[in-house]
Amino acid sequence: MAEQLKIKSEVEEFKKEYFYRNSGAMTKAIKISEAQLNLRHIEPTTKATYFQAEENRQRDYQAANRIQSWFRASKVRAYLSHLHKKAIIIQRIWRGFTARARFRQMVKAAYFIMKMNFYEAMAVRIQQRWRGFFVRKHIHNYYARKSYLEGLSKKNELVRMELAELEELQKRERHCVEMVKEQTAKVYQAHRLHHLLSTKQCPGVFNSPFRPAPHEMEILLRQVKYQAPTRLDPRGRACLMGMLGPTAPSFPGTLGSPWIKTTGTCCSSKPILPPISSKKQQGLFRKPGEVWEQRMLCPDLTLRLQTSYTHLEEAQNQLQHKGTGSMLHHLRHSSNSFTQPAYAKSFR
């Protein structure tokens, strides 16, 4: 068995050799070089080992290259991955740090904004209340408007009443003026128609016997006193009528020469003034010296009299001494009832 195994392994080896020997590009190259170098005369086994060694050298060199490059690469890879891992650690730590810082800032900002929103919301509430109050109190004041409109209605009523009164007054005035005008016209007519006055013998036109009472013209004719015709032109006469009142039937007495002279200018509405009478001295004037004396000189103002207080008794005593007793007795009694007349002479 063992020999069989040995032979098998040799066959195997031989096949391998043969395979190695005859495989590869080297075989052809060796065969060429063999042909060139005339290496045929060298022994086949050394030749086989030499070729095999050549081929193996290349192969082994390449293999060794590969192994070495792989090893270097894995060394570098290991180094790089180590570096990457460390870099990642550093970056992770850094990112975490900055992110936390940013987050802290964001939290602060959010807090600040929340506070501000709250304040602003409260401020808006305050402002709303204030604006509402202000507008209702000062700008769109309901009560002021109401009282204004009420006051306005009252004022309107008042004005309407006052104006109605005024109108009434004015109407009455105009009516009065018209009545006066009418009456003066009638009086004027009465003056012109004086000749139609009724007499005892003959009743006049306005006093017909068939009427129950005389016509008003008749009454006016009776009241008006006849006046001699003067040389007045009609304008002057009308003015005169206008000037005197409605109840003045007795004016002829006041007509005199001054009126006639002023007819030219009395048509205008200006009132006519009475004429200026002749110049009279106004009073009994004292001489200036007297007046000065009166003003300048001071009177004697004393309580003393020219006559003494006991003047009367002394006079009586004197009489008593001079005259008889009975006469004195009478005088004395009668003198007691006198009042004292002497004081008036003490002042100048």
Next chain:
Amino acid sequence: MSQRQIIQVFEQYQKSRFQFVQTVSDLALRPQNIEILQNAGVMSLLRCLMLDVVPSIQQTAALALGRLADHSDDLAEAVVKEGILPQLVQSLALKNRFYKKAAAFVLRSVAKHSPELSQEVVASGGVDALVLCLEEFDPGVKEAAAWALGYIARHNASLSQSVVDAGAVPLLVLCLLEPEIALKRIAASTLSDISKHTPELAQTVVDAGAIAHLAQMILNPDAKLKRQVFSALSQISKHSVSLAEMVIEADIFPAAVACLKDPDDYVRKNVTTLMREVVKHTPELSQVIVNCGGMATVIDYLGECRGNLRLPGIMMLGYVAAHSENLAMAVILSKGVPQLALCLSEEHEHHIKAAIAWSIGQIGHHTPEHAKAVASSDLLVKLLELYMDASSSEDLQAKSKKALKSILQKCTYLPGLEPLLYDVPSNILKYVVCQFSKVLPNDSKARRLFVTSGGLKKVQEIDAEPGSPLQEYINAINSCFPEEIVRYYSPGYSEVLLKRLENYQPA
């Protein structure tokens, strides 16, 4: 011949000339004689007589010429063509006061017809000569000169400017202070004619201190003077706010309100015109007039007068109400709305009705309160009638439509709105239905009234295009009521019920 006979010849000639001129001037008073006189060639004869030696003949000839020119346009042109104007203007400076009066009369009668003739008068130096006449002592001369200047200034702004440039305004203001009433009247009228054209002219008049003097004359008893004074003040104040404020600062207002009871119609009309011109500028000025009771008096005045005299009063109410809502409420409280309704029913002229419609619109468009006040006097129906009436003028229709629209947008007074559902064009119907759709969802009593008065029935009968705003409002109204009621009132419901009856089989 002896000297006396020769002189007698001359005297006779003078007498006959005088008689001729006198007769012509008397004939010229009647319009029927004018043409005959014109055909007889009276113009050239009078022109020669104006150069006569005797002053009385000159004056009478001028007077006759003035009367002729007064009557007609052609004669006035003939006066200008004959070249009489330069002569007149020269002699205005030289002669005595009677001649000046007559010459000013001629200038006035020429200038009154047209702006071209006035321009001729100005071109021949008439304005300067008339202004010189204003410096005279005699009030008659001043009156005639002022009158002529007034007629010249009346036509247009450039002629007024030439009158002002000649320095007439201070002299006219001095004339206002004179004691003669006629002179005051004419001066006030001339100032009114000058200031009516532009704000600058009005400012010139105000700068001469006219307002204070005009304000003093308000309580004068003479009616014609008051007319002219108020007319002048209103022409001044119509141009700008500052001028109107100056007029108010002269403290005329409580006194002017009393003049509204004057017996003369035109005084009252001019006071109302003044109030209108002042009120239209700002709310504060309107407030001044309302506070002194002017509103109530104007409303009473509207009740008393008729026709065109009412127009300034109506416009004044409109302007006051247009400014703000509480002024409009003041108008309503002073019983303005019933008065306007009365005016609307009494007046027939279209422009007055248009003014009334505009004023009502201004009063009613502020808030629902105001719209209710307008609607409760049945004015909405009347405005609708005015709008729908085919014989109304375009202006009237436009104004009543605008007023109706603006009031309807604020009106929530349903009894006033209901008559407007019937026979109404769709553009107005839209607003009416819109208002109903706003009020009905909130008020149950109103809903009940709406159903019982037949309004819901009417709304169902309206057919509107689906998707239009009208349909949306109708849907909104229908959604306020239960379905059965809506179906009950929808048109043709009785037929639907009868059809159901036909198909019904008794069990």
